[in-house]
Every structure is written in structure tokens, then in C-alpha cells.
Amino acid sequence: MHELSIAMSIVDLVQDEAHSLGGVHVGAVHLKLGKLSGVVKEALLSSYEMACFQTPLEGSQLKIEEIPVRVNCSNCHAVRPVASLQWMCCSECGTPSADIAEGRELMVTALEILE
């Protein structure tokens, strides 16, 4: 369970960003969360609420977009979704691939500013 320290990093990062935008009031934070990021969405949501407590972000929302795992398929020569995390192969042709193109994201992508 390291979601609380991840949530605190998000709060720090967003506060820095809000400060550099001239001290704006952030209503929501958009986050991309890869299925292979090692972070669990539900745990992160509840940790975020705790991490925001008594900060300017208290009451703000964390909007998480979960990113499925996609790999470079050497047979299809394309980026394809995997069959599952337990079966890392191209969902189209079944070729195994460890060449992960998407799914590791843990990134703040946008802020909703209240004016």
C-alpha cells in the first residue's frame, strides 16, 4: 500500500502547478493511470482525499482515466491491446510480447481551474 505516498506526490505536484499558474483554485485533477503502474485506483482515490486534507486542494476531485496495457506486436507491426495481464500477447494474433507501449502511466494530464 504505497498509494498514500503517491497521493501526496500528486498533491505536491498540483500545488506547485497551481502556484505557477498564479495561485489558481483547482477543482479537479485529471490523472492517467496505467494498469501496470503498480497503483490501485480505489486505494488512490481514498488516499487522495486524505492527502488533500487541510491543503488548498481539500474538496477537489481526482478524475482517473485507467489506461489498458498495449504492446508493440512484432507480427502485426502495430500497437495492440494484450489478451490480459496474465497472458501478455497480442489480442489480435496471439503473438507474445513484452514490449509495452502503454499501461505504465502515472501522470497528471490536466487541471480544472475554478474561476
Added chain:
Amino acid sequence: MNARPRLVEVRENVLKQNDVVARALRQRFNDEEVFVVSLVSSPGSGKTAFLEKVLSSLRPRCRVAALVGDLATDNDAARLARSQAPVRQITTGTLCHLEAAMVQNALEGWDVGLLDFLFIENVGNLVCPSSYDLGENLRLVLISVTEGEDKPLKYPTIFNTADVAVVTKLDLAAATEFDLEAVNRNIHAVRPGMEIFHVSSKTGEGMTEFLGFLRSRQAELRASKLQPELGSLSSSA
């Protein structure tokens, strides 16, 4: 108050602070020509016993040292120190993983340029360490034969952030009726093509192969340094 908030685009990695420190560490290790290996596994899968064996096997010919992460005790550091290699403890308190800054702090005052190999034993945990780059060249994930063949299927993320899998406690495989074929199959299902070693830290079985692999990876890295036009070091994911 406006009904519609203004959307400002940001593209910031949440772990960028850790990544910045990890990148600096990797650069330093590269400049100083020290090959850095980290170990992750669940508690009790034999990281310390394995590392003890690796340190004492390498020591006659190579200069080695270890950092060892633990929640509360320095028992593991004391065990590793028996190999005569320099060992430093990182006590994490309640933190369930090592971060790059902890490695950086633990190295303070150490001349890593005098080393051939540095090992970093992470806290026993198959979940949290997967998110944190420590600047290592190679990450090993260990799984012991007492844990069950399906562990890779339960923890696919850690197998996808490690470079090599090491199946430990091979001497107990018969007693636990452990199916080596099945564990190999499961590792390759979650991480196709992953290099796998089967070892017993107790009997030494499989250690020659593993140590040979380690030395060849170190030699490859040194050779790539002599040819900088081939590109910079590839970072572990």
C-alpha cells in the same frame, strides 16, 4: 461562480522527483563503472541468503558492496556483513519500498567508483517496489519454490518491471512438489522471453550459471561504454 471550469493541460509524471534522482544515480553508476543490481521479492523468499551467496562468490575476484532495505531491523545487514563485503542498512520504518533518494542518501561517503558491483536489496514486498526506479542496471525478482507456481500470475506488474527472474530454494523443490515447468510457463505468460534462473543458495546449485550471466551483463555494459556512439545506457523500466 462560472458553471464550467477552465481546463489547463499539464503533463507531469507523478513520480518525477524519484525519476530525476534515479536518472542521476544511473548516470553516476555509469560514470563510475559500477554495475548495480536490485532484488525484489515477497518476504521470506530468500533474498538475503541468495545475496550472501552472491557476495561471497564474487568477492575473491570482484569488489562488491550491498545496501539492504528493511522495515525495522538490521538483521539482514548483519548476515550480509559475514561475506566481508561492505554493507549498509536502509531502515524504512513503515515504508513498504525503497525510493531513489534513500539509495542516494545511503551511498553518502561511499566511493562507489571503487566497486565492480553494488547490490540493493529492497524491502520484502511484491507490489510497492514496482513503481520506483532506483537507478539500477538490472532488477531481479525472486520467487521461492515454497510460494506456489502461480505467483507470477498474481503479481504481473512486478514481473514487468524486473529484468530477470530467479527461482530460489531449489533444494526444497521435491519436498514441496514444486512444478518448475509451470512456474516458467507462468513467468513467460506475464513477461514473454524473461530470463529465468533456478538456484539453491544452500547447495549452490544454479549459482555458476547466474554468476556467469551477471559477469557477462557487466562486461556488456563496460563494452557499450567504450562505444558511446551506440547510444546511452538503456534504463530499466
